[in-house]
Amino acid sequence: MERKVEPIKECGQTIMAIHDVMDLLNGKWKVSIIACLCFEKMRYSDLLREVRGISGKMLARDLKELEMNQLITRTVLNTQPVTVEYEITEYGSTLKNLTNTIAEWGLTHRKRITNRTV
Structure with a gap:
């Protein structure tokens, strides 16, 4: 059963909610890790290969944080x-x-930036 979420009616509440999300997903890699895992479960080595540019140490740290936050x-x-x-x-x-x-x-x-004429 899908839970209905009330819309945020105040700017202050909106900003606080955005800060909560940004704190949770901070850094360069967490959103990429989540996006990969939305497609399929993966082994550590698969994630290291798919999330190009991430170090093993950073991947391990971000995975622990995502697990701690029940994601x-x-x-x-x-x-x-x-x-x-x-x-x-x-x-x-x-x-x-x-x-x-x-x-x-x-x-x-x-597309917008790469097709821009100077």
Whole structure:
């Protein structure tokens, strides 16, 4: 059952809500990690390959923070060697529309900027 969210009616509430989201998703990589996991569960090495430019140390730190905030789950599989999979939670999947909106805006912006004549 989808929960109905009341619209924010005051500028102060809007700004506070935006700050909460920005604090949660701060940094360069968390939105990219979430976007990848919205498509499929992935192993650490898969995420390291897909999120181009992220270091292993940064990926590990961001994954821990996302797990702590209940946006992803970490599952250790009984394999040799040990395999760890990350998966978006139901709560984390509520960010899928946000990541799609950001991606669409980014594509439009890239086209606008690269097609600009000087």
